Amino acid sequence: MxxxxxxxxxxxxxxxxxxxxxxxxxxHLCPRCGTAVHQRKANSLERTLALIVTASLLYIPANLLPxxxxxxxxxxxxxxxxxxxxxxxxxxxIAIALVxxxxxxxxxxxxxxxxxxxxxxxxxxxxxxARQRTLLYRMVEFIGKWSMIDVFVVAxxxxxxNWSGLLMVRPGPAALAFAGVxxxxxxxxxxxxxxxxWDLEPxxxxxxxxxxxxxxxxxxxxxxxxxxxxxxxx
Amino acid sequence: xxxxxxxxxYLACQSCDSMFDVSRxxxxxxxSCSRCGGFLTRYVADQFVQVVAIAIAALVLLALGxxxxxxxxxxxxxESGMTLPQVALSLIAHRMPLLSIxxxxxxxxxxxxxxxxxxxxxxxxxxxxxxxxxxPVGRLIFTLQSWSMVEVFFLGxxxxxxxxxxxxxxxxxxxxxxxxxxxFLFLLAVTGLDRAQCWxxxxxxxxxx
Numbered sequence: 001m002x003x004x005x006x007x008x009x010x011x012x013x014x015x016x017x018x019x020x021x022x023x024x025x026x027x028h029l030c031p032r033c034g035t036a037v038h039q040r041k042a043n044s045l046e047r048t049l050a051l052i053v054t055a056s057l058l059y060i061p062a063n064l065l066p067x068x069x070x071x072x073x074x075x076x077x078x079x080x081x082x083x084x085x086x087x088x089x090x091x092x093x094i095a096i097a098l099v100x101x102x103x104x105x106x107x108x109x110x111x112x113x114x115x116x117x118x119x120x121x122x123x124x125x126x127x128x129x130a131r132q133r134t135l136l137y138r139m140v141e142f143i144g145k146w147s148m149i150d151v152f153v154v155a156x157x158x159x160x161x162n163w164s165g166l167l168m169v170r171p172g173p174a175a176l177a178f179a180g181v182x183x184x185x186x187x188x189x190x191x192x193x194x195x196x197x198w199d200l201e202p203x204x205x206x207x208x209x210x211x212x213x214x215x216x217x218x219x220x221x222x223x224x225x226x227x228x229x230x231x232x233x234x
Numbered sequence: 235x236x237x238x239x240x241x242x243x244y245l246a247c248q249s250c251d252s253m254f255d256v257s258r259x260x261x262x263x264x265x266s267c268s269r270c271g272g273f274l275t276r277y278v279a280d281q282f283v284q285v286v287a288i289a290i291a292a293l294v295l296l297a298l299g300x301x302x303x304x305x306x307x308x309x310x311x312x313e314s315g316m317t318l319p320q321v322a323l324s325l326i327a328h329r330m331p332l333l334s335i336x337x338x339x340x341x342x343x344x345x346x347x348x349x350x351x352x353x354x355x356x357x358x359x360x361x362x363x364x365x366x367x368x369x370p371v372g373r374l375i376f377t378l379q380s381w382s383m384v385e386v387f388f389l390g391x392x393x394x395x396x397x398x399x400x401x402x403x404x405x406x407x408x409x410x411x412x413x414x415x416x417x418f419l420f421l422l423a424v425t426g427l428d429r430a431q432c433w434x435x436x437x438x439x440x441x442x443x
Contacts, residue, residue, distance in 0.1 A: 006253045008246035013253075015246040018376055019433035022244055022253070032437050033373055088397070096396045099389070134249045134270045145383050148340070152321075152383075152390030153397065155337050159316040159324040160307050160398065167309070167401075171325060176333045183336070190380070198250040198270070 009199075014039040041193040045119055051188035052115045058180045059108060066172035068154050074165075078172065081105070081150060103149040104178070111147075111185050114140045115192065122196045130197045141189045147182045151175055245430055247272045256430070275430040282360040282435070285426045286353055292419035293349045295412045300342065303407035305391075307398065318342065318409055340383040345420055348382060351375045352423060359432070364439040372436055379424055384417040 008015050013022045019033035027037050041047075066078035079087060081104045088097035114136055121133060154175050161169040243257050247267035256265045259277040266273055278284065299318055306315040316324075322338035325331075351371050358365055391410070398404050 007251040008253050009251055011253065013246070015248070015251070017248075018373060019436075020245055020248075020430045021433065021437075022246055032433055033369055035373060091400055093396050096393055099393060130250070131270050134272070138249070138272075145386055146389075148383050148386050149390045149393060151333070152337070152341075152387045153394045155321050155325060155333075156305075156316075156391060156394040157397065158328065159320045160305060160314060160394075162314060162324070163309070163312055166312070170328050171330055171333065176330060179333055179336055186380075194249045195251045 007198075009039055017041065040195055040199075041191060044191055044193040044196060045122060047191040048115060048188050049119055051184050051191060052112055052119075055108075055181045055184035055188060056112050058177050058184065059112070062174050062177035062181050065174040065177065067150065067174040067178065068157065069170040069172050071168045071170070073167075080174065081178070084150070100150055100153075103147050107143050107147045108181055108185065111140050111144055111189070115185070115188055118192060118194075118197070122200070130201050133197055134194050137189075137192065137194045144186045144189055145182065147185075148179070151179045151182070245274050247274060276428050277431060278426070278428075281426055281428065281431065282356040285356040285423055286360055288419050288426060289349045289352045289356065289423040292416050292423055293346065293353070295416035295419065296342070296346055296349070299409045299413035299416055302409040302412065304409040304413070305395075305407055306405045308403040308405065309401065315407070318413065340381065341387045344378050345382045345384050348375055348378050349420070349423065352427060355432070355436075356427060359435045359439065362439065364442070368436050368439065372433060375427070376429060382420070382424070384420050388414065388417045 008022055009025070012025050014025045014027065014037050015022055016030035016033060016035055016037055018035040019030060021030055021032040023030055023037055025039055029035070030037050063081055065080070066083075067081050068079050068084065070077045070079070081100075085097050085101045085104070088094075088100065118133060118137060121127070154169075154171050157169045158171050161167055243255065244253050245256050245265075246253050247270060249272040250267060250270040252267055252269045254265065254267065254274060256275055259265060259275070261277065261279040264273070264276040302317070303315045304318050304321075306313060319338070319342065322334050322342070325334035325337065351374055355368060355371050355375060358368060391413075395404055
């Protein structure tokens with residue numbers, strides 16, 4: 001697993017995922033924070049896949065069932081996620097329609113596709129460098145929670161528009177399904193371990209170029225890492 | 235002994251496992267992985283004092299945001315208003331307790347718990363006092379942290395404003411402004427508390443007890 005760079009695992013160390021302490025690989029609990037230590041996230045691929053498959057399945061009812069039910073003077077209108085976007089386009093709020101379309105359709109679909117791809121890239125061949133795929137992973141991890149917007153919008157409208165008989169908004173079952181999609185895919189992204197991609201990197205692919213340095217960013221890289229006494233294996 | 239200048243010696247990148255020596259950072263330095271670009275740690279000399287101050291301010295604003303009207307609607311003389319807790323509570327009335335709990339957790343409960351714990355932990359570190367609860371509190375903070383959706387909710391508020399403005403007059407209440415400032419301060423407090431530096435200080439305090 002050593003490819004030019006000194007990796008923690010090549011030195012017999014594991015990194016605590018909670019407090020980042022470097023501990024010996026045979027440790028079970030982190031001596032600093034008490035969390036269970038794993039060299040790589042436990043059963044990363046299996047967990048990630050199980051969660052993302054569940055999220056994908058939930059995405060179907062999230063789109064087919066109504067997310068919001070409006071009762072206006074006795075007339076009941078059920079709207080799905082896509083229906084809500086189209087309604088906004090009709091109203092002329094193109095910008096807001098785009099925000100919702102991105103948050104509820106583009107982001108979750110992209111996120112699921114990227115996670116499937118990353119899992120596949122660890123098992124099979126790979127397109128692009130590990131660095132590019134890590135960037136993809138970070139992006140997906142960052143944008144995940146923004147999908148929740150539509151659920152919050154429904155919650156706000158339900159709380160605000162509540163004149164029974166005249167005009168009333170109720171939450172539809174898709175709101176719950178969609179919240180489930182977002183939560184499950186967030187846990188899926190968290191379960192994926194990007195280090196699995198780097199473990200496969202052949203030494204030749206390792207970037208020898210000097211890293212891009214920004215003024216506030218300071219890289220302190222010592223080529224010969226000499227672990228302190230506490231890391232010395234027996 | 236001045237513990238402020240003790241750094242965690244080595245850190246492994248969370249994305250690619252490369253090891254780096256981060257023991258020589260100056261005030262304001264951010265260390266990133268030179269292999270994959272991942273964030274390693276950021277050192278700010280008085281970060282714990284700053285974080286306590288910001289977190290207290292954020293907590294006060296959240297309390298204000300929960301107790302004053304958030305938005306008021308006016309539809310031809312018919313008034314309807316809501317407070318922040320009502321956003322979550324009104325879902326219970328529609329028999330969606332799970333959704334109600336999630337919404338309450340993401341926008342109020344988790345941020346509030348994180349802030350209270352951050353004040354306790356960063357306060358103890360700033361005062362250089364060791365307590366037995368530092369470790370569990372630290373674990374809780376860094377586990378809950380990623381589950382707050384304060385900024386997402388705020389964008390949701392803006393979207394619903396546009397949706398409603400077509401049918402009724404909307405007036406923003408005091409809580410709206412309080413929550414707006416709160417979401418900004420909350421992000422500052424959470425990103426200001428550096429994981430590696432924080433745990434290093436906890437370790438130092440327990441050793442020098």
